[in-house]
Amino acid sequence: MHLGRLARLELTESEVDHYTEQLGQILGAIEAISDVAADDIPPTSHPIPVVNVYREDVALPGLDREDFAVGAPAWEDDRFLVPRILDEPA
Amino acid sequence: MTTTSAFESVIGEFDPIIGLETHIELGTNSKMFCSCSAEFGGDPNTHVCPVCLGLPGSMPVVNRAAVESTIRMGLALNCSIASWCRFARKNYFYPDMPKDYQISQYDEPLCFDGYLDVTVVTDDGPQIFRVEIERVHMEEDTGKLTHAGGAGRIHGATHSLVDYNRAGIPLIEVVTKPITGTGRYAPEVAKAYVAELRDLMRALGVSDVRMEEGSLRCDVNVSLSRDGEPWGTRTETKNVNSLRSVERAVRSEMLRQADQLRSGERIIQETRHFHEETGDTTSGRSKEQAEDYRYFPEPDLVPVAPSAEWIEQLRTTLPEVPSVRRVRLRDSWGISDFEMQSLVNAGALNLIESTINAGVSEQAARKWWTGEFSRIAKERDCELEDLSVTPADILEVEILIASGDLTDKIARTVFEGVLAGDGSVTAVIDARGLKVVSDDGALLAAIEQALAEQPDVAEKIKSGKIQAAGAIVGAVMKLTKGQADAAKVRALLFEQLGVTE
Numbered sequence: 100m101h102l103g104r105l106a107r108l109e110l111t112e113s114e115v116d117h118y119t120e121q122l123g124q125i126l127g128a129i130e131a132i133s134d135v136a137a138d139d140i141p142p143t144s145h146p147i148p149v150v151n152v153y154r155e156d157v158a159l160p161g162l163d164r165e166d167f168a169v170g171a172p173a174w175e176d177d178r179f180l181v182p183r184i185l186d187e188p189a
Numbered sequence: 190m191t192t193t194s195a196f197e198s199v200i201g202e203f204d205p206i207i208g209l210e211t212h213i214e215l216g217t218n219s220k221m222f223c224s225c226s227a228e229f230g231g232d233p234n235t236h237v238c239p240v241c242l243g244l245p246g247s248m249p250v251v252n253r254a255a256v257e258s259t260i261r262m263g264l265a266l267n268c269s270i271a272s273w274c275r276f277a278r279k280n281y282f283y284p285d286m287p288k289d290y291q292i293s294q295y296d297e298p299l300c301f302d303g304y305l306d307v308t309v310v311t312d313d314g315p316q317i318f319r320v321e322i323e324r325v326h327m328e329e330d331t332g333k334l335t336h337a338g339g340a341g342r343i344h345g346a347t348h349s350l351v352d353y354n355r356a357g358i359p360l361i362e363v364v365t366k367p368i369t370g371t372g373r374y375a376p377e378v379a380k381a382y383v384a385e386l387r388d389l390m391r392a393l394g395v396s397d398v399r400m401e402e403g404s405l406r407c408d409v410n411v412s413l414s415r416d417g418e419p420w421g422t423r424t425e426t427k428n429v430n431s432l433r434s435v436e437r438a439v440r441s442e443m444l445r446q447a448d449q450l451r452s453g454e455r456i457i458q459e460t461r462h463f464h465e466e467t468g469d470t471t472s473g474r475s476k477e478q479a480e481d482y483r484y485f486p487e488p489d490l491v492p493v494a495p496s497a498e499w500i501e502q503l504r505t506t507l508p509e510v511p512s513v514r515r516v517r518l519r520d521s522w523g524i525s526d527f528e529m530q531s532l533v534n535a536g537a538l539n540l541i542e543s544t545i546n547a548g549v550s551e552q553a554a555r556k557w558w559t560g561e562f563s564r565i566a567k568e569r570d571c572e573l574e575d576l577s578v579t580p581a582d583i584l585e586v587e588i589l590i591a592s593g594d595l596t597d598k599i600a601r602t603v604f605e606g607v608l609a610g611d612g613s614v615t616a617v618i619d620a621r622g623l624k625v626v627s628d629d630g631a632l633l634a635a636i637e638q639a640l641a642e643q644p645d646v647a648e649k650i651k652s653g654k655i656q657a658a659g660a661i662v663g664a665v666m667k668l669t670k671g672q673a674d675a676a677k678v679r680a681l682l683f684e685q686l687g688v689t690e
Contacts, residue, residue, distance in 0.1 A: 105481060107282050144275060144486030150494040156217050156254035159224040161238035168234075177233040178335070178350035181284040185343055 196373070196440065199413075199447040205375040206420050207439055208410035211363045211386055214330060215258050216396045220357035221329040222249030222292060222490075227359065229402050233352035241357035243288035248489050251276075255327060255359035256299070256493055258395035260503050262361060263300025263325045265389055265510060273494040274299050276327070276487040281480075284351055285331035293328035293362075295484040299493060300325035305389070306512060307381040308530055309374050315530045318378045321366040332356035367410075367420070375411075375443065380436035383407055384536070387432075388511040391539075400431055401575065407435055409463075411442040413450060421446070422456040426470050429463045432536070432572065437468040445470065518542065522551050535563055536573045540580075547580035549587050557583055561601055565608055578607055585614045596674055599623050626673045629681065632665065635673070636682050639664035651686055658682055 102122070103110045110118070136142075164177060173180035220227050223240035239247035263270055277295035303322035308315050332353040339345030363386060371378045387405060390396045398405050407430070412423035424446070429438045446456050460473035509517070515538070519529040532538050537558040544554035558573060566573045586603055589595040595603065595618075606617030618624060626632060639661045640647045649657040658679060665678045683689065 105483065144488060145491055147491075150273070150492045152250065152491050153253035153256065154219075154224065154250045156219050156252050157224060158219040158226040158228075161223075161225045161236060162242070164232075164234050167237075167242060167244075175337075175350055178352050179234070179284070179287075181349050181351060183346060183348055184284070184334075184336075185346070 195444055199443050200373045203413040203415060203443070203447055203450070204369070205371065205439070205443050206412045206414065206423070207368045207371065207375050207379055208423070209363075209365045209368075209379060209382060209435075210408040210410070211383060212330075212360050212406045212408075213363070213386070213390055213396050213398060214404040215255055215359040215361060216394075217252055217254045217258070217359050219252055221252055221255055221327070221359040222357055223247075225357065227357075229399070229404070231354050234354065236354040237356070241287075241353060243286070249292065249487075251490060251493065252359060256495070257503060258359075258393070259299050259325060259327050259361050260495060260500060261393050261507060262363075262390065262395055263303065264500070264504050265393055265507055266300070266303035266305055266322050266325060266363070268300035268303030268322060268325055270495060270500050271297060271299050271301065271493075272497075273297075273492055275492045276490045277484045278487050279328075280483045283331075284349065285334055286356060287332070287353060291329060291331065292487055292490070293484075294326035298324035298326035299495075305382065305385055307378060307385045308512075308533070309377045309381050310527070310530050310534065311374055315526050316374075318368075318371060318374070318381075320368055320378070320382050323364045323366045325361055325363050328360050328362060330355050330358040330360045376436040376439040379409065379439045380432050381534070383435050384432050384533075385511060388539070392508045392511055392514070394508070403430060406430055409435060409438045409442070411439055411446065412456070413443065413446045421450070422458050424456065424459055424461050424470075426461045426463050427473065431465075433570075434463060434465060434468075438463045438470060441469055522555070524555075532559065535559060537563070540573055544580040544583050547584045549580065549584050553587050554580075554583065557604075561604060565605075576608055577610065578604060582607055582614050589614075589618075593674065594624055596625055596672075598671055599625065602671075622672075624672065626669045632669070632673060632678060632681055633685065635665045635668040636661065636678065636685055638668060640685075647686065650682075650688060653688070655683070655688060 103115065103118075168174050168177075171179050215227075217227050219225060220236075220241055223238050225238050225241055226236045228236065240249055260270055274294065274297035276292050277297075278290040279293045279295070280290045282289060301322075301324045303325070305320045305322060306317050307320060308317050310316075332351050333355050334343075335341070335350045335352070336343050336346035337350060338347035343349070365382070368375075368378065368382075383405070387398045387400070390398050390405075396404060406428055409426045409429050410423045411426070412421040414420045424442060426438045426442060429435050442461070449456055457472075461470040462473050463470050515529055515533065518538070519526065524532075529538075532541060532555070535558075537555075541551075541554045541558050544558065545551055562573055562576055562578065566576060569576075582604075586595060586600045590597065590600055602621070603614055603617050603623055606612070606621060606623075607614060611617050611620065626635075642664065643660060646657050646660050650661070661682055662675055662678050665682075666673055666675060
């Protein structure tokens with residue numbers, strides 16, 4: 100339930116049961132890692148031990164608006180149109 | 190102003206604790222994690238690419254210049270620089286970020302544990318307050334929302350439109366530790382700190398800090414405590430975007446919280462919104478339930494691990510810090526600490542220096558900015574730097590004064606016109622016919638008219654009472670609409686009457 104709320108997903112009760120089981124399996128798989136993780140191995144956030152990957156500060160042209168506007172669910176005045184943010188009557 | 194005494198009574202009863210989180214856009218060419226232009230504005234959605242639009246499969250790469258700028262800022266703020274740190278994802282649901290997360294730094298900021306000394310004029314003269322810096326970290330700016338319907342506000346809007354040009358522009362966030370012991374000067378310390386931060390960023394050249402474009406934004410934390418008691422609950426006032434507003438936000442929040450506490454109510458930990466028009470804050474969302482941003486290390490980026498050599502090399506690029514510069518300018522202009530602090534507080538220092546650099550004398554530069562322009566800024570309730578007058582304008586006027594084409598008084602009228610948006614110095618002079626009447630014939634005619642209107646005064650002057658000349662000179666100035674050089678009128682008058690001074 101908490102995860103559903105965090106992810107802003109509206110789940111039915113049967114869906115909650117379904118995903119609880121699936122997430123349990125995923126957590127079980129992750130659990131397996133702790134079986135082999137020893138105290139002398141520091142946790143990492145990246146599989147390759149690389150640091151300091153940078154790009155130079157050079158501005159380059161991006162995409163043409165026409166090209167991605169067609170992929171937007173809704174579009175108005177050259178901008179992405181999103182539904183009302185605050186859920187309250189106008 | 191009822192607030193002065195109300196504020197005094199708050200100080201008598203409570204100690205304020207303030208804290209500031211300041212976001213500043215870096216002046217890089219490209220964005221934080223992609224090569225899109227980081228320039229302000231532009232046609233909506235024209236500075237965007239797959240990375241800053243959050244399109245699947247796109248990968249961010251860190252802008253080296255942004256890291257450099259942040260390290261230099263950290264060094265200038267006397268911070269330690271992390272030898273190894275990471276970016277983190279801050280997850281949240283709001284359409285200003287297309288990825289549904291912002292890449293920021295969480296528990297591993299690039300710079301930490303520094304300080305910034307700021308000077309505030311107190312009743313006992315200028316006093317230095319040390320503001321301790323908790324951290325300086327890197328993150329990316331968000332897109333710009335325009336709310337449609339509901340008078341442009343999010344409340345009552347029917348839908349919103351998003352421009353992602355700003356999304357991904359490098360931001361640095363500077364967070365202070367709680368600032369205590371400022372007492373009645375809390376609002377001034379907060380303002381002075383932000384001003385100092387801005388000047389430091391400019392001196393470093395890492396940002397031009399255009400506050401009117403929103404490139405510096407402040408979140409102001411305020412809490413009150415009674416003597417000897419633990420700190421009270423704090424509120425966070427968001428998006429305070431001008432120096433003056435920082436001061437006002439602290440002051441109004443101190444007053445509001447004191448009222449609450451006195452009436453026995455508790456302070457709710459919440460986000461508050463600042464209103465420029467009234468200087469008040471109103472309640473935003475409650476923060477009683479800590480928000481869960483589910484921070485985790487950004488898997489698409491590798492750690493930033495600046496070498497000691499790089500950091501030392503960057504240290505050599507630090508410019509003269511603003512406080513040292515002020516001492517140098519104070520000595521070079523031969524003014525007192527107090528005068529210097531007033532210039533700084535008025536936001537006049539850089540303007541005066543650039544005016545002097547443009548070729549205007551030190552004295553004239555100081556006179557214009559602290560006199561006439563300060564008065565007008567106060568009248569308009571704006572900062573000096575927002576006035577549309579340039580060092581070149583002042584030089585132009587000063588040259589005309591030196592050549593006798595303008596008097597100080599007419600020059601003020603010229604600037605009034607320039608500041609009213611009536612055009613350049615020359616355009617205003619031409620349009621309003623603002624030149625000193627130096628044509629002797631015109632002046633003599635005016636003198637004759639004035640003498641004819643006040644024959645008794647004329648007699649007095651002739652009989653040697655030369656102090657009576659003032660009445661005639663005044664009348665002539667009136668007749669010439671103030672466009673005559675008073676000293677010249679005086680000389681011509683005596684010549685006319687055959688009197689020697």
